Amino acid sequence: MLLVTDSIYPKTKRHIEKIRSLIGDDRLSVLLIRDKGDPFFQRTGEYLSDLEVLIEEVDSLESLYRFFASNTTPADEISVLALNQSALLPGLAVLAVLGRSFRPGILESCDKGIMRSRLQPVPNLRLDHYVVLGDDVPPARAPFEPGPYIVKPCLGTSSRDVYRAQSWDEIRRVIPLWQGSCKWLPDWIGALLGLTRPSIGAFIVERFIEGTEFSVDGWIGDDFDAIVQQKLWTFEQPFFGDGLTISPPACSACLPADYNALKTREDNIVYFARSILEAIGLRNGVFHIEGRECRSSGALRLIEVNPRAPGGSLWRSALLRMNCDLELMDAALQLGYPYPKLADAPAKHVLHYPFYAMQSGTLQDWGGLDGPFRLPNLKIDKVATLKQSFYSDRVREEAYLAFAVTHDDTLEALLAQGQEILRLRRPQILQNPLMGT
Structure with missing residues (x-):
């Protein structure tokens, strides 16, 4: 194996x-x-x-x-x-x-341009988008207006080279600076998959959706199971990343005014995600679908489909609520093994929070993440190591240090735990001017 x-x-x-x-x-x-x-x-x-x-x-x-x-x-x-x-x-x-x-749907999921072409025939899933192939120059006139726009590589990961542009002229200035600077897939891998250099280096441009971001995490096979994890806020500088994330989702009546709420019910968001899986032909496997609910209209819009378990420690928060380890389920579905299930009762409300390297430098200490904690359900997953260095290009994507995951019986108690986590002393990164070059 x-x-x-x-x-x-x-x-x-x-x-x-x-x-x-x-x-x-x-x-x-x-x-x-x-x-x-x-x-x-x-x-x-x-x-x-x-x-x-x-x-x-x-x-x-x-x-x-x-x-x-x-x-x-x-x-x-x-x-x-x-x-x-x-x-x-x-x-x-x-x-x-x-x-x-x-497996059907895997290539379609990984390439954002191919995926959107599969969605075009479905009216409620269709997305205005434009694909700029490697070395091409975006046209002088925008194919759809108005902005702002999101520019991202069709084959990119970890929010690397994701850029928010206010105008089409800005896109025409930015894309030539990036083309050829990054390789998201080795050429020899692309050749085996029938992907040529222009498509490997392609960018996708689409409208930026103001609203609440969420993920739908689950698996599909002979059966189907999924939950929604809602991002109470997101980072947009120096990268696109998650803030506090909760599940099940909550409406504005249940949340403080400065948190992003959802109007759409969880079952309707899950139905939206399953419609996307049907459209791209993904009928067997684990998935992590990201989307946004438009603040003005309440419409659901796709960001991306990932045919794998959720990243960070979202697999752990999903496990607490679904009673299913999606990483383990991913392996079981690919191997044709029996579905793994756990015996514990699912948690009622779960929370996930990532700690990022927000500046270049070297990780010196873990701050408050070494405990002791007053929160009995809190679990800290560390993914960086002390003395690990983070260069300027690395902190322009999701440079993870650690993840906090917890659960509680009520949303109110969960949000109180979230505030306790935010008050923990952050890991210390010692800046080095040479690492910014």
């Missing part, structure tokens, strides 16, 4: 432990796929040092063929798993080399 990844993350260890809880033995290797000569590639084996797992590294089509040629396991007995967003397309490339078919 191969777990495909593009880097060794702290979550890689968690994924391995969950996979082994399903398969019951050590028939597992990590296939580390990267771009040949990538100057920013880092392999952090310390995360897996106590797992005794074999890490195989490939950086080209030739090295992938060599890996399979030297492997004693017959090709038809190799299972391939990709559980995080940046590994999904490399995972499909590995399946292509093995001569396997793809």
Whole structure:
């Protein structure tokens, strides 16, 4: 069995432990796929040092063929798993080399341009958008008005290179500065998937929706289950990221005036998400769908579809409320194993909050995240390490340090816990002027 990844993350260890809880033995290797000569590639084996797992590294089509040629396991007995967003397309490339078919809807989900073309025939899902292929210049006249607009890479992840533009002229100035500066997918992976360089470097432009952001997290197979996690606010500088997030969602009558409320009921938002899955053909797997409810009209609009468990520790807050570990479910659905279920009673109200590196520098101490805590249900998941450095380009995306997850029996008590979490002393990052260059 191969777990495909593009880097060794702290979550890689968690994924391995969950996979082994399903398969019951050590028939597992990590296939580390990267771009040949990538100057920013880092392999952090310390995360897996106590797992005794074999890490195989490939950086080209030739090295992938060599890996399979030297492997004693017959090709038809190799299972391939990709559980995080940046590994999904490399995972499909590995399946292509093995001569396997793809799960329907995965490629459509990963490429925001392809996904929106699938939604065009459905009136209530259709989105005004424009795709700028690599090296193209946006036209002088906007194909739809007015702004503001959101510009983002079709194959991007982690809010990297997501930009809010006030006018079409601003888009015409910004996109040429970005084109060719980032590679969101190695060329050899794109070639295996039939994606050419112009589409790999493409950007999508669409209207920015003023309103409340949410995610729909769940799984679809023989059955279907999903919940909504509502973002009480979002960061927009220096990146797009989450603030306090709660589930189930709440309306304005239940929330303080400075929090984003939702008008649409949870079951209607879940129905909206399932309609999107139907439109793109994703009928088996775990999903994390992000959307916004328009503040002026109350209409629901899609941001993106991710065919994997929610990021950060949203998998944990979803677990508390759904009684289903979506990371474990993701592996089970891909492998055709029985659905894993837990016996504990679901929590009534859950909360998730990420701590980000908001400036470049080196993580010196964990501040109040080392406890002790007055909140008995609070769980802190740390994903960075002390002395870890964050450069200026890294803090322009979601540079996670840690996540706080808690639950309570009432929304009022949950929001009070949220205020306690916000008052914790933040992790300290020591600035270094050289890291801003």
